[in-house]
Amino acid sequence: MTLSPDETIMFMIWGIPVNATIFYTWIVMAVLTGASMLITRNLRPDVPPNRWRTALEVIVQGIQSQIEEISQGPSRHLLYFAGTLFLFVAVSNLLLVVPGFEPPTSSLSTTTALALSVLVAVPLFGITSRGLGGYFKTYLEPSFIMLPFNIISEFSRGISLAIRLYGNIMSGAVIAAILLTVAPFFFPVVMDLLGLLTGMIQAYIFAILATVYISSATKPANPSTTQKDNS
Amino acid sequence: MSIDWITVAAQLANFLALVWLLKRFLYRPILDGIDAREAEISERMQVAVHAKEKARAAEADYRAQLSTLQSEQASATEAVLRKAEEEKNALLAEAHDRVERERAAWAAHLNDEARAFTAKMHRAGGHALLELTRKALTDLADDTLEPRIAAHLGRKIAAMDTELQRAAGKPDEALVTSHEALPRSVQGEISATLRERFPDLNVRFETSAAMAPGLSLSLGGAQLSWTVDTYIDGLDALMADQLASGPDAMGGAR
Numbered sequence: 001m002t003l004s005p006d007e008t009i010m011f012m013i014w015g016i017p018v019n020a021t022i023f024y025t026w027i028v029m030a031v032l033t034g035a036s037m038l039i040t041r042n043l044r045p046d047v048p049p050n051r052w053r054t055a056l057e058v059i060v061q062g063i064q065s066q067i068e069e070i071s072q073g074p075s076r077h078l079l080y081f082a083g084t085l086f087l088f089v090a091v092s093n094l095l096l097v098v099p100g101f102e103p104p105t106s107s108l109s110t111t112t113a114l115a116l117s118v119l120v121a122v123p124l125f126g127i128t129s130r131g132l133g134g135y136f137k138t139y140l141e142p143s144f145i146m147l148p149f150n151i152i153s154e155f156s157r158g159i160s161l162a163i164r165l166y167g168n169i170m171s172g173a174v175i176a177a178i179l180l181t182v183a184p185f186f187f188p189v190v191m192d193l194l195g196l197l198t199g200m201i202q203a204y205i206f207a208i209l210a211t212v213y214i215s216s217a218t219k220p221a222n223p224s225t226t227q228k229d230n231s
Numbered sequence: 232m233s234i235d236w237i238t239v240a241a242q243l244a245n246f247l248a249l250v251w252l253l254k255r256f257l258y259r260p261i262l263d264g265i266d267a268r269e270a271e272i273s274e275r276m277q278v279a280v281h282a283k284e285k286a287r288a289a290e291a292d293y294r295a296q297l298s299t300l301q302s303e304q305a306s307a308t309e310a311v312l313r314k315a316e317e318e319k320n321a322l323l324a325e326a327h328d329r330v331e332r333e334r335a336a337w338a339a340h341l342n343d344e345a346r347a348f349t350a351k352m353h354r355a356g357g358h359a360l361l362e363l364t365r366k367a368l369t370d371l372a373d374d375t376l377e378p379r380i381a382a383h384l385g386r387k388i389a390a391m392d393t394e395l396q397r398a399a400g401k402p403d404e405a406l407v408t409s410h411e412a413l414p415r416s417v418q419g420e421i422s423a424t425l426r427e428r429f430p431d432l433n434v435r436f437e438t439s440a441a442m443a444p445g446l447s448l449s450l451g452g453a454q455l456s457w458t459v460d461t462y463i464d465g466l467d468a469l470m471a472d473q474l475a476s477g478p479d480a481m482g483g484a485r
Contacts, residue, residue, distance in 0.1 A: 006235040021238050025245050032249065036257035043260045049268075053261075060261045080258055084250045104242070109235045113242035 005102040006109050021107040028092050028104065059087075066208070071215040077128075078214055081121055085114065086207035093199025097192055103199070111163070118210045119158035126217030135217065157213055161206060168202045354443070357459035361444045376444075377409075381417045384446055384457055385424040395453055396428060402451030404433045410444045410458075412436075425450070 005020035012018065039052045049057065063083045068074055092103040104110045126135035139150045179187040361376065368374045388395060405425055407413070413421075413436060422434040429450075445458025 004233065004235075006233075006238050019235070019238060021235075022241050022245065025242060029245060029249050029252065033252045033256055036253060036260075040256060040260035040264075043264050049264075053264075056257065056261055057265060060258060061265070064262075076258070076262070079262075080250055080254045083258065084246070084253050087253065088246065088249055107238065107242075108233070109238035110242045112234055113239045113246060116239070117243060117246055 004109075005104065005107050008102075020102050021104045021110055024092070024095075024102055025104040025110065027101075028088060028095065031095075032087055032091055063087075063207075067211050070208070070211045071218070075218075078125065078211065078218075081117075081125075082207045082211045082214070085118075085210055086203050089114070089206050090200055090203035093203060094196060096195050096199060105199075105202075111161070114206070115158040115161040118161060118213060119155070121210070122154070122213050122217045125214045129218035138217070157209075161209060164202070164205070168198055353460060353463050356463055357443050360463070361459055375414075377411075377413050377417045378420065380446055380457060381413070381421050381424075384421065384448065384455075387455070387457065388424060388428070388448075392428065395450070395455070398453035399429075399451035402429060402432060404435060405429070406435050406437060406449040408437050408439050408442060408447040408449070410439065410442050412438050413446075421446075 005024065008020035009017045010020055010023040036056070039056050043053065060079075060083070063086060064074075064079050067078055067082055071078060089105055092105045095101045096103050123135060126138070129135075130138075139147050141150075175191055179191055365376050368376055368379065407418075407421055418434075418436050425432055425434055443458040443460035445456065445461070447458065448455040
């Protein structure tokens with residue numbers, strides 16, 4: 001039994017091994033992109049929306065409203081980033097019910113990559129919003145003594161994001177695999193159902209936390225809000 | 232639990248590629264579609280608001296027109312009613328006039344007919360009275376009417392001798408007119424009676440079919456008649472006096 005799909009080599013492309021993590025990631029990407037292309041291919045203002053397009057609109061607008069609630073303003077770039085995070089993690093975890101499918105989010109490499117992307121996105125969005133000086137000035141707040149703590153906080157947030165998602169998804173998959181050997185007919189189904197729930201929750205948490213981190217970096221300093229948070 | 236950094240790099244690339252793909256095929260079409268639809272809805276709302284304002288203006292305009300039409304209709308109706316009333320009154324007045332004229336004409340006609348009938352009745356009554364008198368005289372007294380009339384005329388002339396002479400003056404001729412030709416004896420009797428008052432008098436006798444039975448004497452400026460008509464007129468006057476006096480007078484007369 002392998003704990004990580006990184007160790008499973010699916011096939012080789014020009015001598016480069018493609019492991020299960022990358023392979024199933026491509027499947028998730030294909031599913032998301034294919035479904036989006038299929039639904040939005042005939043999207044014109046004069047064509048009334050069908051039920052699939054309406055479902056996509058509900059999902060996209062739901063994500064957008066959540067992001068706007070947190071960031072206190074419209075931001076399409078943040079939607080592209082955090083929405084993709086949510087959809088990728090959610091679809092990866094939902095495909096857990098497909099027999100033989102190993103969610104890429106059960107690989108620490110995937111969650112680390114996602115956490116790294118958040119880690120890079122936070123300063124990028126911050127610099128874009130506040131400018132270079134404005135962003136790095138936040139590391140010195142409320143005083144320069146807090147600089148090392150702020151840097152540690154920044155990295156620990158990324159690490160906690162990666163470990164939380166990996167631990168939840170991997171543990172669910174591992175527990176289901178163990179129960180499959182002990183009681184192959186009933187418990188794995190229950191655990192898979194539970195895994196679906198925790199998978200959706202983890203996707204939501206991951207995307208929300210990423211949005212919060214990015215929003216806190218882009219938001220201008222508000223003394224009253226800071227005071228309220230500290231209290 | 233280990234991290235394969237090559238897989239991490241690949242997953243980073245995959246994630247960035249997915250961000251681009253979803254941006255290209257999901258977010259942008261969906262959000263652009265929503266924006267376009269919202270813009271279209273907003274535009275339609277504006278058009279609807281504009282149309283509503285136009286409709287309200289048109290409604291107000293039509294209401295004003297309707298009010299004007301109603302007031303015009305009311306005044307026109309009132310004018311028509313007034314004109315109809317005037318025409319009705321004129322027609323009624325004309326009808327009343329015509330009825331009055333016809334009634335007057337009818338009354339005149341009735342009066343004419345009554346007069347004609349009365350005259351006819353007078354003539355018929357006179358003839359009947361004359362024939363009855365003739366017959367009574369012939370049957371009861373073996374006498375004729377004309378000598379009796381002549382005798383009566385003589386007595387009347389005698390009774391009003393003074394008045395007759397004053398009215399007649401000094402006449403040269405006397406004309407005695409009767410309905411039928413008088414017998415010679417009666418003519419002689421009348422001539423004698425007249426020549427007793429007027430000695431040189433030329434007495435001439437004529438007949439007139441239009442005249443009622445009896446005698447008419449024209450002497451100078453005097454005119455004296457004794458006919459059935461005058462007799463019946465006298466009777467009529469007597470009856471009219473009796474009727475005018477009331478029932479008591481009639482009862483008394485009875």
